[in-house]
Amino acid sequence: MAKARAIVKRLKAVKNIRKITRTMELIATARFKKAMDRATEAAAYTKKISEIVADLSATNLTFTHPLLKAHETQTNGILLVLTSNRGLCGGYNGAVLRPALARQKELTGPLNLSVECSGRRGLAFLKYQQVNVTEQFTNFEDKPSYDEVEAIANRYIELYCSGKLDRLDIAYTKFESVSRQKAVVETLLPIGSIGGAADSTATEKKIDYEFLPSAGEILEEIVPAAFKARLFKCFLDAAVSEQIARRVAMKAATENAGDMIKSLSMQYNRARQSQITSELSEIIGGAAALEA
Amino acid sequence: MADKQLQLVIVTPERTVFDEPASALRFPLFDGQIGILPGRAPLVGRLGYGELKATTASGEKSFFIDGGFVQVKGAVVSILTARAIPTAEVKRSDAEEALKKASALPGTTEQQAATKAREIERARRLLTLAH
Numbered sequence: 001m002a003k004a005r006a007i008v009k010r011l012k013a014v015k016n017i018r019k020i021t022r023t024m025e026l027i028a029t030a031r032f033k034k035a036m037d038r039a040t041e042a043a044a045y046t047k048k049i050s051e052i053v054a055d056l057s058a059t060n061l062t063f064t065h066p067l068l069k070a071h072e073t074q075t076n077g078i079l080l081v082l083t084s085n086r087g088l089c090g091g092y093n094g095a096v097l098r099p100a101l102a103r104q105k106e107l108t109g110p111l112n113l114s115v116e117c118s119g120r121r122g123l124a125f126l127k128y129q130q131v132n133v134t135e136q137f138t139n140f141e142d143k144p145s146y147d148e149v150e151a152i153a154n155r156y157i158e159l160y161c162s163g164k165l166d167r168l169d170i171a172y173t174k175f176e177s178v179s180r181q182k183a184v185v186e187t188l189l190p191i192g193s194i195g196g197a198a199d200s201t202a203t204e205k206k207i208d209y210e211f212l213p214s215a216g217e218i219l220e221e222i223v224p225a226a227f228k229a230r231l232f233k234c235f236l237d238a239a240v241s242e243q244i245a246r247r248v249a250m251k252a253a254t255e256n257a258g259d260m261i262k263s264l265s266m267q268y269n270r271a272r273q274s275q276i277t278s279e280l281s282e283i284i285g286g287a288a289a290l291e292a
Numbered sequence: 293m294a295d296k297q298l299q300l301v302i303v304t305p306e307r308t309v310f311d312e313p314a315s316a317l318r319f320p321l322f323d324g325q326i327g328i329l330p331g332r333a334p335l336v337g338r339l340g341y342g343e344l345k346a347t348t349a350s351g352e353k354s355f356f357i358d359g360g361f362v363q364v365k366g367a368v369v370s371i372l373t374a375r376a377i378p379t380a381e382v383k384r385s386d387a388e389e390a391l392k393k394a395s396a397l398p399g400t401t402e403q404q405a406a407t408k409a410r411e412i413e414r415a416r417r418l419l420t421l422a423h
Contacts, residue, residue, distance in 0.1 A: 041307035146305045212337035232305050
């Protein structure tokens with residue numbers, strides 16, 4: 001009897017866990033949809049920015065801006081790592097932190113590198129690895145707001161323009177499609193190119209724009225805007241990918257719990273059956289002994 | 293067939309705030325107000341801070357816009373700005389706080405002074421719209 005009891009107890013526990021993981025999966029799905037909507041809405045801005053940049057480049061302007069120019073001597077660098085605040089999202093954080101740590105090791109020698117990290121998970125990991133984190137953010141949940149990201153972006157722009165920063169790398173999970181997210185480390189500063197859509201102008205009819213004030217001055221303003229939009233997109237991508245990772249992890253957990261329930265109830269039934277059989281044979285054995 | 297209507301699109305980094313036809317627009321450029329009527333020649337411009345007024349079929353619409361860019365292309369007017377707040381939602385207390393913060397900025401170097409002047413300008417514009 002003792003064995004059957006123990007199995008019943010385990011069965012109950014696993015059923016509870018399945019309920020919890022199932023709920024978490026549903027929550028992650030809902031959050032993912034919201035985050036996804038935000039990301040698609042935000043894409044309109046980036047698209048417009050690159051459209052204007054394409055218009056500007058059509059005027060044969062030479063792009064010169066402090067943010068576009070690589071500094072001659074590379075001494076100071078920042079590595080920004082975007083992770084999640086909460087766990088239970090499968091390999092999401094590990095996938096970001098692995099390449100991030102590799103990049104950190106690679107850059108620490110030649111550069112005076114400081115590491116900045118968003119998300120409690122990443123902070124805990126870096127602390128364990130004894131990496132000194134100079135700036136930490138835990139205020140980004142599944143809905144990063146532009147105001148908060150802009151504040152960070154402004155600081156980077158100021159540091160870069162004043163020469164106190166020569167390189168900015170960011171490690172985050174890039175959202176490619178609903179079924180594909182990739183952890184990447186990218187260099188945001190100096191900005192390689194702000195175009196992206198610049199080559200599509202050839203097919204379009206060229207429009208003669210009037211520039212107010214001048215193309216050059218607009219460019220001067222649009223470069224920081226493009227940088228901010230890009231940084232914001234990184235945060236949005238990370239948020240969407242986190243929810244996807246959590247949904248996948250919780251789905252797998254729910255399925256595993258289901259399998260476990262199946263095998264446990266089978267074990268329980270077998271234990272019960274063998275118990276009944278042994279009781280019966282005891283009774284029959286006892287009766288036979290009385291008759292003889 | 294001249295376009296009798298403009299399509300006004302206001303986009304912020306977070307979302308598309310407004311996307312409706314309008315018959316006339318007024319908003320601040322970096323050096324002063326500009327008015328746009330249907331049939332405007334293509335234009336790319338830098339925005340200032342202040343009130344954007346649009347005459348639409350459902351009446352007058354008003355937003356506070358926070359710098360950025362404008363692109364006029366055919367009948368589509370795209371406003372790219374960091375923030376677009378409907379004027380009715382601009383709070384006096386927020387505006388006053390912004391002005392206080394702007395006034396407290398350091399202005400010792402040339403660059404800092406420029407930033408400070410810009411922030412103060414922005415806060416003042418916000419204040420005139422606040423209620």
